[in-house]
Amino acid sequence: MTKPSTAATQRELRPYSGYHNRPAPSDDSFITQVGPGTPGGEYLRRYWHPFLLASELKDLPVPVRLLGEDLVVFRDGSGQLGLLHRHCIHRGTSLEYGIVAERGIRCCYHGWHFNVDGTVLDTPAEPQTSRIKDNFVQGAYRIHEWKGLLFAYMGPVDAEPEFPTYDCVDNPSDNEVVPFRMNLPCNWVQIVENGSDPIHNAYLHAIVAGQQFSAAFKVLPQLDFPETPLGFLSMATRKVGDYVFVRASDIILPNMGQFPNGANRVDAESVGLRPFLTRWAVAVDDHNSFYMGFAHLNSYNAGVRKISREDFGVDQIPFIGQTQDRPHAERQREPGDFDAVVTQGAVANRKAEHLGTTDRGVVLFRRLLANAIRTTAEGKVPVQPRLNGDKPVSTYAHEVVMRVPDDVNLDDPQRLAQFGREAALSFVEFDHLPPLERERAVDKKVREILQSMAHASAK
Ligand code: FES
Ligand SMILES: [Fe+2]
Incomplete structure (x- = not known):
């Protein structure tokens, strides 16, 4: 974080001194950056954040961007809310084109089927004997619905705070x-x-x-x-x-x-x-x-x-x-x-x-x-x-x-x-x-x- 400017020199205080008064470049990234791995982003990932009105989520998945991450949110046929990394872990297709299932969502490209917690339920194109679904998970975050807003917690699983009400x-x-x-x-x-x-x-x-x-x-x-x-x-x-x-x-x-x-x-x-x-x-x-x-x-x-x-x-x-x-x-x-x-x-x-x-x-x-x-x-x-x-x-x-x-x-x-x-x-x-x-x-x-x-x- 920067300190405020201190006393100006005589030269800077002259009228028409634009040439001498150009602002220095910003360096506030410590408090302003929000992406994964940045100090500010890590801090924000210790709290619940609202990101969508519940009324905005209908039958189709909604792509959202939050704390610099591309995600997709959906409500499955059983009423469970899912917030997943947007790009399918198989080969990257956006899950905004996924087909919402009774349980979870199925990627449109090769049918990988993810539960709301990111676990892989099915990889239908793979042989029956394949264990691939047990070896990977789609990134997923917890959602809490409160008074018509959807909140996300995007931090470490074991640091999740209790959802506060006011x-x-x-x-x-x-x-x-x-x-x-x-x-x-x-x-x-x-x-x-x-x-x-x-x-x-x-x-x-x-x-x-x-x-x-x-x-x-x-x-x-x-x-x-x-x-x-x-x-x-x-x-x-x-x-x-x-x-x-x-x-x-x-x-x-x-x-x-x-x-x-x-x-x-x-x-x-x-x-x-x-x-x-x-x-x-x-x-x-x-x-x-x-x-x-x-x-x-x-x-x-x-x-x-x-x-x-x-x-x-x-x-x-x-x-x-x-x-x-x-x-x-x-x-x-x-x-x-x-x-x-x-x-x-x-x-x-x-x-x-x-x-x-x-x-x-x-x-x-x-x-x-x-x-x-x-x-x-x-x-x-x-x-x-x-x-x-x-x-x-x-x-x-x-x-x-x-x-x-x-x-x-x-x-x-x-x-x-x-x-x-x-x-x-x-x-x-x-x-x-x-x-x-x-x-x-x-x-x-x-x-x-x-x-x-x-x-x-x-x-
Ligand atoms: S890219 Fe999603 S199943 Fe292949
Ligand atoms: Fe104001």
């Missing part, structure tokens, strides 16, 4: 999840960096490129990145009129994130442990990714933004600027996340950057990622989402809106930041509670925090 997906009971998948022609790390960068919500989504989020996002926030048992929160705290507004997204290593909706009008008190999106930035290969996961339809999100099941799907999400399917001029007039992130390059050149104080979340993510890759390379097990006994993993993405009491001064940036951090960490403090109970406990706690700030200023 509290906010199942709870509260009014929560309905809707799967979606977007294609982004860029490296996966840029997508996570975008989620670790809350100041872009003010500029890209409110001030510069059009009002894509609510008007409250025009207010410049205090940023913070407190660590959680899963990674960290990428958070912004604003004073909007008479209210204080905390918005915090989960950054969960390696590639998961949860984000509240961007539509909060900040005109009524609320405490919401309700992400709008739970998403993974999945590496297709070094230069392509999926932005995919679940949208959450529930009473909390419906209160601020009207959305329905039909709004989400493949390359479909009801928020401007997430795909390249708009006319180019329109994308220039009102660019969105797709335009900002993809144009950093297929693999962004981090050696050419000039980072500022608001990039602390991006720097933190890179550091945690590089450390985790190193841990894996040393033969250790990288941190997995913390399972909560037999309960789902507790997560932390949230919004808090509270009216600021007359005797509390949150116009002071340090006090505003302090309130935001204490409010956010109270979601961690009560993380043994299920979401609705945790919302109530945090509601009480943030009121106490505000009261104690009133007492402190009265002294």
